Amino acid sequence: MARLIFLGAPGAGKGTQAKVLAEFSHIPHISTGDILREAVAQKTPLGEKAQGFMDRGELVPDQLVIELMRERLSRPDAKLGWILDGFPRTVTQATFLDELLTEINQPYDQAVNLEVPDDVLVARLLGRGRKDDTEDVIRKRLQVYREQTAPLIDFYKRRHKLVSINGNVPPDEVTAELKKFV
Ligand code: ADP
DSSP: OOEEEEEOOTTSSHHHHHHHHHHHHTOOEEEHHHHHHHHHHTTOHHHHHHHHHHHHTOOOOHHHHHHHHHHHHTSGGGGGOEEEESOOOSHHHHHHHHHHHHHTTOOOOEEEEEEOOHHHHHHHHHHHOOTTOSHHHHHHHHHHIIIIITHHHHHHHHTTOEEEEEOSSOHHHHHHHHGGGO
């Protein structure tokens, strides 16, 4: 059983590693990006509200993502543990998450920060070719990351919950490091 929060810039490898580690430990991989992309594809009300923000590389408003996560974390499979990928992404979301996890008595173990230099991030994202991976949108997402998400590193450091991992090594080596935390 593990409850981990993955932090890292777009392109740091959060999604890839969260998926592998979740399968390895038989717990759900909860990715707000995947959930939102699915909602957009299905044209649900959430998807319709989120799409414009995502296409521009902006964050979807906190309130939408918070409601989504409240629902997701209350499902039975989340009782086994989880890996959060892409949430929280703002201090407001992190504060909400702390309160929610206290309320449902599911404290997280660690926040894991995957560290990758900026030039490597841009190269990886350009190579990935997702719809929101054009150069302008990538630049915007990195700017949003630095302004709104990077402060979470300090947020978790102050709570003595942060571990940092070098994400600029082959994926298997990153996975091996991460397995120490599950
Ligand atoms: P990446 O890790 O490459 O940044 P994600 O798949 O995590 O991509 O997210 C894609 C997009 O979905 C983000 O650019 C943002 O618009 C939206 N999104 C995902 N998670 C959140 C969140 N927690 N808060 C606000 N917006 C989010």
